[in-house]
Amino acid sequence: MSTTFYLKPKIYMNKSGLDEILPGVKRAMIVTDRFMCESKTVEYLTIPFEHRNIEYTIFDGVTPDPDLSTVAKVVDLYVNYKPDALFALGGGSPIDAAKSAVFVAKSLGYADRCPFITIPTTSGTGSEVSMFAVITDVEKEAKYPISDNDMLPDAAILDSCLTRTVPAKVTADTGIDVFTHAVESFVSTAANDFTDACAEKAIKLVRSNLLRCYKDPNDMEARQAMHHASCLAGIAFNNSGLGLNHGMAHTLGAHFHIAHGRANGLFLPYVISYNAGCRSSLTDAAKKYARIARLLNIDGSTFRQSTFSVVRSTKAFLKKLDMPDSIREAGVEKEAFLSQLDEMVEDALKDTTTRTNPIIPTREGVRDLFLRAYDGRL
Ligand SMILES: NC(=O)c1ccc[n+]([C@@H]2O[C@H](COP(=O)([O-])OP(=O)(O)OC[C@H]3O[C@@H](n4cnc5c(N)ncnc54)[C@H](O)[C@@H]3O)[C@@H](O)[C@H]2O)c1
Ligand SMILES: [Zn+2]
Numbered sequence: 001m002s003t004t005f006y007l008k009p010k011i012y013m014n015k016s017g018l019d020e021i022l023p024g025v026k027r028a029m030i031v032t033d034r035f036m037c038e039s040k041t042v043e044y045l046t047i048p049f050e051h052r053n054i055e056y057t058i059f060d061g062v063t064p065d066p067d068l069s070t071v072a073k074v075v076d077l078y079v080n081y082k083p084d085a086l087f088a089l090g091g092g093s094p095i096d097a098a099k100s101a102v103f104v105a106k107s108l109g110y111a112d113r114c115p116f117i118t119i120p121t122t123s124g125t126g127s128e129v130s131m132f133a134v135i136t137d138v139e140k141e142a143k144y145p146i147s148d149n150d151m152l153p154d155a156a157i158l159d160s161c162l163t164r165t166v167p168a169k170v171t172a173d174t175g176i177d178v179f180t181h182a183v184e185s186f187v188s189t190a191a192n193d194f195t196d197a198c199a200e201k202a203i204k205l206v207r208s209n210l211l212r213c214y215k216d217p218n219d220m221e222a223r224q225a226m227h228h229a230s231c232l233a234g235i236a237f238n239n240s241g242l243g244l245n246h247g248m249a250h251t252l253g254a255h256f257h258i259a260h261g262r263a264n265g266l267f268l269p270y271v272i273s274y275n276a277g278c279r280s281s282l283t284d285a286a287k288k289y290a291r292i293a294r295l296l297n298i299d300g301s302t303f304r305q306s307t308f309s310v311v312r313s314t315k316a317f318l319k320k321l322d323m324p325d326s327i328r329e330a331g332v333e334k335e336a337f338l339s340q341l342d343e344m345v346e347d348a349l350k351d352t353t354t355r356t357n358p359i360i361p362t363r364e365g366v367r368d369l370f371l372r373a374y375d376g377r378l
Contacts, residue, residue, distance in 0.1 A: 002190035005239050009118070009129050009156045011231065013224075017157045018048050021085070021117055028056040029083035031074055031098035032090045036060065041121065041162060045087055057081050062090065065143070065253065065260070066097040067136045074101035079110045088118045088153075091174070092125030092260070096133035099151040103133070106150050118153040121162040123213075123226035124174025124261055126181055126234015128156035136254060143250040145352050152238075158231055160223035168214055170259075172321040175210040175226060177261030178202060179317075180268055181233035184243040187275060187288045188356040191240045198236035200295055205229035207296055207317070214321055241356030244348065245271040248369065251347035255340050256332050265323045266330060269315045269378055270369050275358050276307040285358035315378065326376030337374055344370060 012020070028049060036042045037060045049056045059077050062070055078086065078101050088098035095118050105111040118128035127133070131152040134145050166174070182202035185195050206229050212222035248271070249263035258266070273279065276286040282303055290306035293299035298313050299306040324330040327337065345366050348354060354361065372378065 001192050002195075002239060003192070005192065005194040006131075006152075007235070009153045011129070012155065012157045013159075013228075015044070015157065015159050017155065021115075021155055022048060022052055022054065025052075025054050025085040027081070027083050028054050028085045028087060029078060029081055030056060030058045031062060031086070031088045031101070032058065032060050032094045033062045034060050036090050036094070036121065039165060041165070042089060044119070044162065045089060057083070062094040062097045064091075064093050065134075065136045066093050066100070067138050070097055071100045071104060071135060074098060075104045075110070078102075078105055082111065083114055085115045085117065088116075089121065091120065091122035092127045092134075095120065095125070095127040096135065099127070099133040099153075100135055100146065103146065103148050103151050113150055115155075116153045117155045117157065119157045119159070119162065120227070120230070122166055122170060122174045123160075123163055123223070123230040124177040126178070126230050126237065128153060128158070129231055129234040130238040132238070134250065134260075141254050142347060143254040145250070147352075156231065158224075158227045160220055160227045163223050163227060164217060164220070166217070168217065171213050171217070172210075172323060173259045173261035173265070174230070175206060175213070175261070176265040176268070176318065176321065176323065178226070178230045178233045179206045179210070180245055180249075180261075180264040181237045181242065182206065182229070183268070183272070183292065184245055185233065185236035185240040186292065187285045187358045188237075188240040188243060189358055190356050195236045195240040198232040199240075202229045202233035202236065203292060203295060205232070211320055242353040243271070243357035244275070244354050244361050244366070247348040247351030247354035247357075248344075248366070250351050250353070251344045252327070254347075255344060256330075256336075258330055258332075262323060262330065265318050266327055267369065267373050268318070269311045270373050272307070272314065273311050273378065274361075274365060274369055277359075278304070278307055278311065282307070283359050288358070311378070327374040329376065332374070334374070341367065341370055
């Protein structure tokens, strides 16, 4: 259990946050992706900037799963333009690219840190409130989570009107990322009452709202609830860390280019079952999974039954979201998968997110989990 709880970004739940943030800003920089510019979503910031005569520059070259070269380009513009406020607008990828640039520029002494504001357009990563960023090394086919206090944003704006255009598939993927953050935080070795409170609320919000957004992209009440769930889960895992599920998802995503949330969903039922000791003797984590079962009103009369219930209902939930049932169904060829399995097992064990998993995973255990998830064999 961790005996600290860090709370930093001021969270605004609609656009009015800009009225508080913008006075005093003279020179802003926006980090985003091409879709945000082509769809004119970026006007969410540029119109108020123009009304207030704020000079600005836009970096719109972030691609999903930002790599080192993208971060270098953001650092270059950030250091040369010298903004007095930095805005990251987009999904986890633009937010992580901006965070990494803040970190690199500060650590190398290139630039002082200026106020940093995040505006998520997906409800998924919780990156708007975390001190983590995930950067891809394309050559090594690896994803590296980095963390530093300086990367923690100063303010986050949660406005679901920005998520209305998220395609159903991305809504499902990112929503499962939120669910995985909340579940992994809840059973983490560093969880405490504060992280549990955020994780519990996030779990409940996801289970009552994700399917609604998936089926009806214009259900703005459900969209806003998912935005809150994502942020709450982000606050939770920013303090408690994550677990083996993310360690495995990072390496699978880096090797086979599977969207982050989708990769998490491919492992979740298996990792819950493994952590709880469903196939051997129950671990302490089973008690926490049983608490999740109670939260969702699916608990049984024993810890084992309740944990099975969480595993089964997670699998059913993924099916309702049309997520692939196995790594094979996600389009990964068996030969390629097997040839990279040993490396993925090692990477998952080494991934920093695995450190707070409720049980210490074994090499054989992780290998078995990869193989089960490949075949969809629970
Ligand atoms: N920093 C953290 O704590 C943390 C946590 C989890 C994941 N991550 C990282 O975040 C990245 C994933 O972020 P993500 O899942 O938010 O996706 P993303 O930012 O990679 O975006 C995925 C796609 O959705 C599009 N998109 C985004 N918002 C949209 C909108 N409103 N309407 C239409 N399309 C939209 C993007 O243009 C992109 O094509 C990965 O690199 C992952 O490793 C970071
Ligand atoms: Zn995640």
